[in-house]
Amino acid sequence: MSELPLDAYYDLTQIGEVAVSPSGDRVAVTATEYDQAADEAVTSLFVVPTDGSRDPHRLTSASGASAPAWGPDGDRLAFLAARDRDIERRVGWRDRDEAEEGGDADAEGDGADDAGEEEDADDAEEANEGDDPDDEPLESGDKEPKPQVWLFDLALGGDARQVTDRDEGVAGFDWSPDGDRLVIESRDPTDEESEYLDQVREEGGPIETTRLQHKVNGAGWTDDVTTYLFVVDLDDPDGDPRRLDDAYGGGAFQDVAGMDPAWGEDDRIAFTSCRLDRPDDTTVRDLYVVSADGGDAERLTDGDLTHGAPAWRPGGGGIATVASNPNDPPAPAAVYLTPDDSGDDGATSLTADLDRTVARGGEPEWVDGAVYVRIADESSTRLARVDPGDDGGAADPDPTVERVFEAQGRGRAMAGFDASAGGSTAVAVLSDPEAGSDLYAVDVDDLDAASDGRRAGDDAATDGRRANDDAATEPDSLRRLTRVNESLTDEFAMPTARRVEWESDGWTIDGVLYHGPDVEPEDGDHPLVVAIHGGPMSYDEPVFSFAHAALTSRGYLVLRPNYRGGTSRGREFAAELTGAWGTAEVDDIAAGVASLADRGWVDPDRVFGHGFSYGGIAQGFLVTREPDLFAAAAPEHGIYDLRSAFGTDDTHTWLETEFGLPWEDQEAYDAATAVLDAGNIETPLLVMAGGEDWRCPPSQSEQLYVAARKQGVDAELVVYPDEHHNVGDPDRAIHRLEKILDWYETHDPAVEDVDETDD
Secondary structure, three states, X not given: OOOOOHHXXXXXXXXEEEEEOOOOOEEEEEEEEEEOOOOEEEEEEEEEEOOOOOOOEEOOOOOOOEEEEEOOOOOEEEEEEOOOOOHHHHOOOOXXXXXXXXXXXXXXXXXXXXXXXXXXXXXXXXXXXXXXXXXXXXXXXXXXXXXXXXXXXXXXXXXXXXXXXXXXXXXXXXXXXXXXXXXXXXXXXXXXXXXXXXXXXXXXXXXXXXXXXXXEOOOEEOOOOOEEEEXXXXXXXXXXXXXXXXXXXXXXXXXXXXXXXXXXXXXXXXXXXOOOOOHHHOOOEEEXXXXXXXXXXXXXXOOOOEEEEEEEOOOOOOEEEEEEOOOOXXXXXXXXXXXXXXXXXXXXXXXXXXXXXXXXXXXXXXXXXXXXXXXEOOOOEEEEEEXXXXXXXXXXXXXXXXXXXXXXXXXXXXXXXXXXXXXXXXXXXXXXXXXEEEEEEEEHHHHOOOXXXXXXXXXXXXXXXXXXXXXXXXXXXXXXXXXXXXXXXXXXXXXXXXXXEEEEOOEEEEEEXXXXXXXOHHHXXXXXXXXXXXXXXXXXXXXXXXXXXXXXXXXXXXXXXXXXXXXXXXXXXXXXXOOOOOOHHHXXXXXXXXXXXXXXXXXXXXXXXXXXXXXXXXXXXXXXXXXXXXXXXXXXXXXXXXXXXXXXXXXXXXXXXXXXXXXXXXXHHHXXXXXXXXXXXXXXXXXXXXXXXXXXXXXXXXXXXXXXXXXXXXXXXXXXXXXOOOOOOHHHHHHHHHHHHHHHHHOOHHHHHHHHHHO
């Protein structure tokens, strides 16, 4: 089996957001590719017919596209993009009115001498050549463009036209039901706030803040600028958007959460905001509605939950949201139905009895009076159908939840889902470890169809079976629409995945084991990489992954353990780690390694640590509390000193909920701090961080690194200067894998033994 070249990362395509047209005949999708020459990610917008008759058609030629949304007529497609200003907005005599109003005043002035006239003529000539640096109204100069709404008219053809031109950009939008207007959300600084922003952005001036939430990962230092909703008239492209003065945002994570505007059939707009007394000291987001004509906004919820992704019920009868309880972290996020009148009873959970959380990124989709939503269920992301059971809003809800689309199986993940407004067609993003991550269309009626057969194997959780051995027979309407990574999957061997189980502290723990397609774990003594998921409120399932393929093609088995503290198995399972970091996950991961070693599948001396975010945090605990487990470890973007993280990261609200305050609950913080046990470190550490990571600040990685080096343990620190809590440009992604693979090889006892024999 040949090794997957790391530079093949540039051939990777990652599917993002999907939006099915109202009639269901087309789906818009964003996809990220990688430009090797420019060393950057390029996200484009594509359209694909859902009957599978044609390959995806690339709509955007300029880089950048997100949030695709079809107009009600199905011929227009709007999206967000940070692109150079539209030519239509740059050409022409933009200051005609000002010139005509000021003409007489100029004539009554002192007049211009000949030299002045010559200078004016020279300036005009330079402006015509496009070289005038003062030509700001027409050119964006050195400033990076902000995201704006752009719109394709697919019936007319041609390039997208720019719809908005907000100085601070647009964070989100939605169509009006009649398609003649948009609601957008945009920051709207006062003159004083604009002056401060210019001072910081252009002059490198000091950061000045009085906000408790003084920074947010990915957004940087926060400020006091308010985000409002605006109404844009599509029939008046030169008109200014109309601000809805009482429709404004707020809250600790407003800069990244957004207001989620959603335009209802009765010409009211739903949105989320936090307007509590201390909005920076909570993650609560309430649901509001406001008339599209303006006026006072109505709060529909009670200030105790974090609501998001509002979706109006067609025909009226309420608004569905996904909401979680910020004061009860392990409680599953649920689908709620809120009456659209503030005089009615508040939000009601439709999925409370399910004891399963809505999957990350899951949004309610109304189809024929029911809600379809992706849920996390037994280490799988799958689809559920939620019937409110309220007779269209006329009765008290008696909801029922049904797991649907059995044809997905447990061998692939559902990474995205959308359904047409007409209720005929659904499109899912299915991620398969061997086949890739692609779009699949299916008739909505077949989502609910009972299984009429199964693929080989009929026990989804049987230890040692292939992960995809339990899928129901696929319906005839299921159509694969894309093969975006065909060049990779055809040329290089992608890993096979199987689900495995083991016992730990009275719990049955599961995980996903990846290995090369020609490798049989039972043959034994394989090197093992333990790849630990972040969160910890998350889970692992079989997915297509370049990193997995890079590891398995080099002979490693990769174990992704679903330790206690993760989601998908209910509140009790998630609560095992709440306020008790460094306990249950350490036991579960160590037990998983021991289980594979006892089976004779892996060499216990050749086990390596890997993981990002909480995956890095968990490695900090493992190397201090199970120092003999790993031959080497590579914790990335983690936290290792909880006290010093408080206030220097952006999670003070979460930490207080889980651990209290560090000056009041010192023991809780110390118990969850790996660096206090740094004297136990024997494992060689490759510690990696992002220089602008405000979720897990780089100072945390520095502490772990120095603690190891201080004791003479082999360690290396890698910091990517402008990286947030993510993996940035493609060269960083490749460099990261190179460093990790080199670190494992350097500290692999088998490699050392070979080197000594050669010597």
